Amino acid sequence: MSIEDKVKKIIADQLEVDGDKLKGETTFEDIDADSLDIVELVMALEEEFDLEISDQEIENIKSVGDVIEYIGSKT
Amino acid sequence: MQKLNRSIITGTGAAIPDRVITNEDLEKLVDTSNEWIVSRTGIRERRMLEEGFSNADLSEKAAREALSRAEVSASELDLILVATVTPDHHTPSTSCILQARLEAFKAGAMDISAGCTGFVYALSVAQQFINSGIYTKILVVGVEILTRFTDWEDRSTCVLFGDGAGAVVVEATEDENRGIINFSLKSDGRGAKLLYVPAGGSAMPASEETVNNRMHYLIMNGNEIFKFAVKAVEDTLYDLVRRENKKPEDLDMIILHQANLRIINHIRKHLKLPQEKFPVNIDRLGNTSSATIPIAMHEEILAGRLKEGDLVAMIAFGAGLTWGGVLMRW
Numbered sequence: 122m123s124i125e126d127k128v129k130k131i132i133a134d135q136l137e138v139d140g141d142k143l144k145g146e147t148t149f150e151d152i153d154a155d156s157l158d159i160v161e162l163v164m165a166l167e168e169e170f171d172l173e174i175s176d177q178e179i180e181n182i183k184s185v186g187d188v189i190e191y192i193g194s195k196t
Numbered sequence: 197m198q199k200l201n202r203s204i205i206t207g208t209g210a211a212i213p214d215r216v217i218t219n220e221d222l223e224k225l226v227d228t229s230n231e232w233i234v235s236r237t238g239i240r241e242r243r244m245l246e247e248g249f250s251n252a253d254l255s256e257k258a259a260r261e262a263l264s265r266a267e268v269s270a271s272e273l274d275l276i277l278v279a280t281v282t283p284d285h286h287t288p289s290t291s292c293i294l295q296a297r298l299e300a301f302k303a304g305a306m307d308i309s310a311g312c313t314g315f316v317y318a319l320s321v322a323q324q325f326i327n328s329g330i331y332t333k334i335l336v337v338g339v340e341i342l343t344r345f346t347d348w349e350d351r352s353t354c355v356l357f358g359d360g361a362g363a364v365v366v367e368a369t370e371d372e373n374r375g376i377i378n379f380s381l382k383s384d385g386r387g388a389k390l391l392y393v394p395a396g397g398s399a400m401p402a403s404e405e406t407v408n409n410r411m412h413y414l415i416m417n418g419n420e421i422f423k424f425a426v427k428a429v430e431d432t433l434y435d436l437v438r439r440e441n442k443k444p445e446d447l448d449m450i451i452l453h454q455a456n457l458r459i460i461n462h463i464r465k466h467l468k469l470p471q472e473k474f475p476v477n478i479d480r481l482g483n484t485s486s487a488t489i490p491i492a493m494h495e496e497i498l499a500g501r502l503k504e505g506d507l508v509a510m511i512a513f514g515a516g517l518t519w520g521g522v523l524m525r526w
Contacts, residue, residue, distance in 0.1 A: 156419055157236060176419075
């Protein structure tokens, strides 16, 4: 599975949304994710990809594409 | 080797103020909504102690019920431990005020300050005094009047907290099949400022400026606490069960500190354990800090869900940072 697919699957599982509807430009606001959803998502990503995402980095993550790009740059 | 006494909880009690503060009430105070509060925290209402009453009043009520259910007279108590971060006074301790009210004149008394982990810390201290054979009857109270330290202009924290007290009587037993099995106490003071009250202590005594700048209220970084809490609970849970060669699924009940329903649900899903093993009172009481676990314990006993022989873990986390847990066979 590509990083893109993995990330989309984690987002879909964590936020309970349809993974097929997630596009790069989909923002977390679009899918009604609140700040705690983002924290839970970050924890799931940290576990899956074995990395640590700092508070500042979290603030820059606004869309599905941001996550894919971020994880891609770290792995 | 000298035989060690086991500690069992022989009576529980709780005291909840009558005054209910609903989310709709808060909508009138700050820019918030019932929907926002419920979806972020799981809290629907919380209780607020009426003016003119204090921490010791709630403690006394919970303590009297626990003593009565344990059929222990206050005069028999060896020690009184009150876990709280919202005592009546900086000094004397609330436990001393309680000791006088109960006329427990044989007992020593001290408060234990470990944030929301206070009750777990106090129960562990009680267990050690009994384990060593020094004492046989100890009263442990977890109590908090957080609404008096909550900034009612801060919508991120004022929706979270409530007042309440829970108490347990801990006694020595020679029954090796029951009682407290082990405990885990941890801290990390590097996170001190994630959840704290800036002023009012010796670091920053009360002044006109501290009052005007609202520095006597709780300040919290919720997202960081969330991450810390999830990890702290899971680490503690595995620590408690692995030492007994058991697994999380062997537990009959996991009484988690009630800080946020989202934290409880996250942990439950991550551990893949059924909902009924996780008691909840945050929906009705908010976060009552040191009181959440003893109140939950009391409620579960009254409801008949917590039964003799059950393997129970109680796990808390909070300001300090502190975290920890107690594993016991009920």
